[in-house]
Every structure is written in C-alpha cells, then in structure tokens.
Amino acid sequence: MTVSLPPSPHWPELIKSGSRVFVGGNAAVPYALIQHLIDHSTGFTDIELVHMLTLGDTRWAREEYRALFKANTFFIGGDEVRKAVDEGRADYTPCFLSEISGLFSDGTLPLDAALVNVSPPDPFGYCSLGTSVDICMSAVRQAGKVIAQINKQVPRTAGHSYIHISEIDACLEADEPLVEVPTPPIDSVTERIGQYVAMLVENGATLQFGIGKIPSATLKYLTKHQDLGIHSEMLTDSILAPLEAGAITNRKKTFHPGKVVTSFAIGTQRLYDLIDNNPHIEFYPSSYVNKPANIAKNDNMIAINSALEVDLTGQVVADSLGHDFYSGIGGQVDFVSGAAMSKNGKAIIALPSTAANETVSRITACVTPGAGVVTSRGNVQYVVTEYGIASLKGKSIRERALELIRVAHPKFRAGLLEEVRQHYWVPHYQAKYPTDIPELGDIQLKKLTLQGDNFYMRPLNPADERRLQEFFYSHTKETLRLRYNHDPKQMSRAKSCNLVSVDQSTDAALCIVRQEGSRITIHAVGRFYYNPHDNSCEAAFVTRENQQGKGMAKRLLSQLIDIARQRGIDRMVAMVRADNRPMIKIFEQANFTRRVSDDPSDVELQLSLEKDA
Incomplete structure (x- = not known):
C-alpha cells in the first residue's frame, strides 16, 4: 500500500500572527520544523509557543526572536527557556500534568496549530508520536492544524501513540536524532537516598519515578526485587538495569498487568531502541497515565518524586527557588494523590538534605518566602534524605517536625529545633534534637x-x-x-x-x-x-x-x-x-x-x- 505524504508547510496557510501553537516536547522537539518556521517567518509576530519540558536547542526562546515568539511553558527546562521566564520574555503556567489536556479541549488555551515529531507512516498510514505521547496526542486532537516533522529516528511505540497521515495538514521530512540524556553519575548522597527508598519498596510493587540521580540510585537497589511493575509518566535509562535483571515483570500489576505504562521517555539511544516496536511498553496520553483514579487502580503503587525543599510541617516546594521559578508542577501531585489512594500505596518525596555544598538545609523551618507549595502537607506520606526515612502520615505538627529534623543534615538539626519553637508549640522538656549513631x-x-x-x-x-x-x-x-x-x-x-x-x-x-x-x-x-x-x-x-x-x-x-x-x-x-x-x-x-x-x-x-x- 502506497501512502501519500501531505504537502510541505506553507506557513501563511497554517498560522498567522498572534496564533497559539503547540510544540512537541521532552526528547522529541521537532527542531527542523521549528527552524523551517523561523526561516519562513517574514510577516509573522507574536506567535505563542505552548509546550512542556523541551530539551536541546530551545532556540525560539532566545532574545533575538522575542518579536516573533513568546514561549508559554508548563515545565521550565533548559537555560534559554529559564532565562526567558526570568526576564519576562516567556511565561510559566502551573498545571497538573493530568489536567493540561483539558486546557486545550475546554477552550482555556485553544490551539491554532500543533508542531510534532513523528515516525514515518506504516503501510496503513499510521505515524507514531514515539517518545512523547504525553500532551502531544491531546494537542493533535484539539489543534486547528497539525504540522509534522517526519523523522525516521522516532521510534514506533505501542499503546495510544498513533495518528493517521490524513490527520496531518502539512509535513517536513527531516531525519534528526532525538535528544539523549544519559544517566547522571550517582554520588554518595544519592546512593544512600536510593538505599533508603528501596527499603520502602516491597516485591510486587508498581513504581513511578522521574529523572535524575535519585531514581537512578533507587532502581539500582531494586535489581534483586521480584515482580515489580511500572506505571510512570516517564521512562529513563534507570529502568534498564532492573529490566535486564528480571526484577521488572509487571506480573503483579492490577492495572494493565504485564505492561509497562508510560507517557514519554527521556534517555539514551539504548532506551529509544528498547521502546521501538516493543509491545510490552505502552505509551498513553498524560490525561490517562496521570489520572489519579487510574494510578490508584494499581495496588501497592509507589510514587517516588523529588523536591527543592520541604518545611517542617511537610509542605513540598518543587517548582521554585524562592521567587525564581525553576521547573514545574509536572506529575508530582497526580502520582502522590494516586499512590495515596492505592491499596497499600506509598507517596515518597526524596531529596538531598542540603544544597550549595552543604551550606543550605533543604529541610526548612518554613517555606522560603516567594516559594510555592506544590504538594501540600496533607498529601505527603514519606520524606527521604540520605539520613533516613521520615514517616509523616497521621503525625501531629510537632511529631512531623521531629521526624523531619531527624532526616535533616546533623549540623542543621539544633537550629531547626530552635526555629520550630518560634512557630509551633514544643514542650519545654523537648530539649534535644535527634542524633545518629x-x-x-x-x-x-x-x-x-x-x-x-x-x-x-x-x-x-x-x-x-x-x-x-x-x-x-x-x-x-x-x-x-x-x-x-x-x-x-x-x-x-x-x-x-x-x-x-x-x-x-x-x-x-x-x-x-x-x-x-x-x-x-x-x-x-x-x-x-x-x-x-x-x-x-x-x-x-x-x-x-x-x-x-x-x-x-x-x-x-x-x-x-x-x-x-x-x-x-x-x-x-x-x-x-x-x-x-x-x-x-x-x-x-x-x-x-x-x-x-x-x-x-x-x-x-x-x-x-x-x-x-
């Protein structure tokens, strides 16, 4: 069967000045397509580019394109985008990942066009969104025009990742490698955090995890576990070791048993090769994967997320450093909520106890002024640092403070106990702070x-x-x-x-x-x-x-x-x-x-x- 491709983009027929245009993100940004738009942008101004985390060369956020584009991101990443947000040339829109699709469908953020990176069509005309189904699928379904970069290096992924060539209004054939993000080296601090988090994971549990050192360290210590499952908004190279060791079988999952369920992948070519035409790994939109009710259908759901700081009542700051916005809400609240509703589920926040070469405690008496609470004190069950596991569920404010002081860096514990006395009732006999052996x-x-x-x-x-x-x-x-x-x-x-x-x-x-x-x-x-x-x-x-x-x-x-x-x-x-x-x-x-x-x-x-x- 011969499949005909849509015409090359003639941009004046697809968008106009002031249009809101979605850009596929994570590791699958359609760079050649964006460059083609830049090269043919004469007469265009004030195009709003809406996207999730975008890796690699985020050229549209540069100062030189401020009249042409204004980025509106749901998750801040990359130096150019972060700088543009800091300088007011770009916007950050906080939203739960499970609910972003609703912004497109209910008219809150109507899309004039969507730019996506897809695999070549199969003999039946179906292209795969590959590594980035997440909110891309919703954008494709809701956008007025769909413009695709046909890219032979985009893997064909199973699940709900396919769009038909007839849904594409214009395309550009351009082969580009996907952005690769290697697993970061594990230091002694994250090694210890990974060991503690692994202690909370029982055989047969289903896991959600993000990217970075802590998930890598945790999964390293899960290779001897049995019958683990994966239901996670993202996959990284961290999954490779427990998969190869046979620790991940998905056999005990109670929702999509036998399958790894995810919505996007960020890693190296090893990961992209693994997911290519792999029927055991299924990609679905974030509105499905991150829906708390769906997450909770997995018994023994373990959600492992990180934070920038946690205060002594258990409030989690994850998207901002004081008044400076750093990342985004992402799927943290979705999975914390879903894991809390799951039978025998656990919601874990894992972070190093300090920052800035041990000069700043990330366990704080109060939230830093200007910082926003992503996950409330009522959601968090466990906080893990390299000094142990703090169990917060069902604890009073005073008990929470003592639990969290215990997992703070030892040199900050005395000061935290004194600070907490200024804000919360602590009896006179509570004179000592926790010490280690x-x-x-x-x-x-x-x-x-x-x-x-x-x-x-x-x-x-x-x-x-x-x-x-x-x-x-x-x-x-x-x-x-x-x-x-x-x-x-x-x-x-x-x-x-x-x-x-x-x-x-x-x-x-x-x-x-x-x-x-x-x-x-x-x-x-x-x-x-x-x-x-x-x-x-x-x-x-x-x-x-x-x-x-x-x-x-x-x-x-x-x-x-x-x-x-x-x-x-x-x-x-x-x-x-x-x-x-x-x-x-x-x-x-x-x-x-x-x-x-x-x-x-x-x-x-x-x-x-x-x-x-």
Whole structure:
C-alpha cells in the first residue's frame, strides 16, 4: 500500500500572527520544523509557543526572536527557556500534568496549530508520536492544524501513540536524532537516598519515578526485587538495569498487568531502541497515565518524586527557588494523590538534605518566602534524605517536625529545633534534637527478617516519644517488674521524651520496629548508658511480649556490643533480676560472665570489650 505524504508547510496557510501553537516536547522537539518556521517567518509576530519540558536547542526562546515568539511553558527546562521566564520574555503556567489536556479541549488555551515529531507512516498510514505521547496526542486532537516533522529516528511505540497521515495538514521530512540524556553519575548522597527508598519498596510493587540521580540510585537497589511493575509518566535509562535483571515483570500489576505504562521517555539511544516496536511498553496520553483514579487502580503503587525543599510541617516546594521559578508542577501531585489512594500505596518525596555544598538545609523551618507549595502537607506520606526515612502520615505538627529534623543534615538539626519553637508549640522538656549513631555507618536503618516477619532496627529518636509510650503501656505487669524491678504505673510524655532524646554519640539506644505503611510499632528497645568514670557501659533490654523468642534482644545486644567496641569502651555490664532466666541466658550466650552481687535477687553480668579479651 502506497501512502501519500501531505504537502510541505506553507506557513501563511497554517498560522498567522498572534496564533497559539503547540510544540512537541521532552526528547522529541521537532527542531527542523521549528527552524523551517523561523526561516519562513517574514510577516509573522507574536506567535505563542505552548509546550512542556523541551530539551536541546530551545532556540525560539532566545532574545533575538522575542518579536516573533513568546514561549508559554508548563515545565521550565533548559537555560534559554529559564532565562526567558526570568526576564519576562516567556511565561510559566502551573498545571497538573493530568489536567493540561483539558486546557486545550475546554477552550482555556485553544490551539491554532500543533508542531510534532513523528515516525514515518506504516503501510496503513499510521505515524507514531514515539517518545512523547504525553500532551502531544491531546494537542493533535484539539489543534486547528497539525504540522509534522517526519523523522525516521522516532521510534514506533505501542499503546495510544498513533495518528493517521490524513490527520496531518502539512509535513517536513527531516531525519534528526532525538535528544539523549544519559544517566547522571550517582554520588554518595544519592546512593544512600536510593538505599533508603528501596527499603520502602516491597516485591510486587508498581513504581513511578522521574529523572535524575535519585531514581537512578533507587532502581539500582531494586535489581534483586521480584515482580515489580511500572506505571510512570516517564521512562529513563534507570529502568534498564532492573529490566535486564528480571526484577521488572509487571506480573503483579492490577492495572494493565504485564505492561509497562508510560507517557514519554527521556534517555539514551539504548532506551529509544528498547521502546521501538516493543509491545510490552505502552505509551498513553498524560490525561490517562496521570489520572489519579487510574494510578490508584494499581495496588501497592509507589510514587517516588523529588523536591527543592520541604518545611517542617511537610509542605513540598518543587517548582521554585524562592521567587525564581525553576521547573514545574509536572506529575508530582497526580502520582502522590494516586499512590495515596492505592491499596497499600506509598507517596515518597526524596531529596538531598542540603544544597550549595552543604551550606543550605533543604529541610526548612518554613517555606522560603516567594516559594510555592506544590504538594501540600496533607498529601505527603514519606520524606527521604540520605539520613533516613521520615514517616509523616497521621503525625501531629510537632511529631512531623521531629521526624523531619531527624532526616535533616546533623549540623542543621539544633537550629531547626530552635526555629520550630518560634512557630509551633514544643514542650519545654523537648530539649534535644535527634542524633545518629556514627558506628552504624551511612545507613542507619537495618532490615531484619525474624522467623519470616520483616522488621527494622534503627536508633531510637525524639520522634518516637508517643511510640515508646504506647510500647510501655503494652507491657504486662510481669514484664515491667522484670525490666524495672518494680511495677511502674505511668509513662508520661515528658518521661517518654527523656528516654527517646538520646545523645547517641555518648549513650546508645536502638529499637526494632515494624512498619506497615505509615504505622510504626516498637517491638523491642535496647540501650546502653556510658559510665565515663571507669569507661564502661550498662546495657538493658525490653521486648514486646508477643515478639519474645524471635531473637530481637540477641540482635540488639550484638549491635550494642559492636558499637561499644568501636568506641573503645572497656566493658559492658548488665543487672538482671535473678528470676529473669531468658534474659540471663541471652547475656551468657553473648559471653557475659556472672559476678558476685550484693543483692541475691539480682544477677550482675559483665563482658570485657578490650581487644585482648
């Protein structure tokens, strides 16, 4: 079957001065077509170019073309566009990615024409929008005229990515490589963030992620997972490693099972080759992919997005640096909302704790003046930095502040606690800010599997105040008697706060928790108190009754012994009631020896930590 191509563009028949013209974006900008318009622009003025993120040479935004074009972008990217927005020669229109198509269809932003980059037609006359279906398909459907760059280097992608040659009013045949964006190198900070985010991803989860170091680091640590799925507004080269490792199968997806679902791709030629004629990867318009109700149809939906800053109440700034607009809303709110509605879904905001060579904290007491909140404090469930995971869902303002201070850079934590006192109620007894245990290394969270159940071991911190109080009130009288040598009746918030506010560089306090979504339950606590007068420490433990016998105390003791040894402490001692035989056994299995005690009801145990012991 022979397919006839439309005529070459004769621009006066397609647009006029003052027209609003859509330009295909991301990696598929039709550069040759735009240059053809520039070369034949005599008599044209004030053409509004509407687009998403545009990569590569955004020549239309240069100062020299200010009389010819004015850009109106939904997502700021590239030096030329960003400079034009800063100087007022271009506009930024904030909008959820899922709703941009509606601006074209309801007449808010009617389009006179659409310039798109497409593959050559197949024998039946169908061209593919390739790497950029997103809002391009909607623009093609709504624009008065469709002008296409027929480009042999545009891959043919599956899904709803096809337009028929009869829908194209004019075309220019021009082969141009798509813009390539290689995976950025992963530094130590993003490596740690990726490890923490990966801990929140269970086997069988469906993922959404963006571009940059953090998604790359996260997906690197998901290669050993099983049956992961992808429902994401975009694909990058980060998907290649887990795909090749067999971690991504889409088998457990509950919406489009067996398929990767996306709306645009930005990467290298390896990615573009992967999606070319690949029936397992389907592209759909953003109005479909980013619709929160569709996202929520995926059980175990994990949305991983980033931010420029997060304040201590959980407000997320993602498109502006103060008064300077930097990027755009994009699909963050769409996927945060969809993941929150998903069964067992998780909405994660991941970002480095600092900027500007560690001189600026990205965890802030208040939003920077002029900055806009993209995702509200009511939407965010988790905030992850290189210092850990802050769980915010269901937390009070004070609890949120403590959680977020814990994952801030250590040198900013004291200042953040003081700042938060000026704005939100913090009790007088909340005197200490969270500290890390240096001996645990970069990753303070350790995943444990005990008798088939998953738990985490981590430092106890001030945000655990209420959780420790609940832990105390879960104990039976017998447990309290064995642990405290009497039957305490109360664990006040002030006392609980004192127990969780630990200077972890001197003493050490660990807990083992189970995290189910945003629900965190303490199941065991172990600690030692340092005695500087003889360079010793005293250890103590308590385990929730229904978890006893799983080895939690043994794990905590082993970790505390390791910490004490690294600190050069000479010996560890413990005082245990003589009738607490299970606890005595745990200490003796760790090579503690009994010492003579003045009180026959107590057993004193000791372990030498010196190197020659």
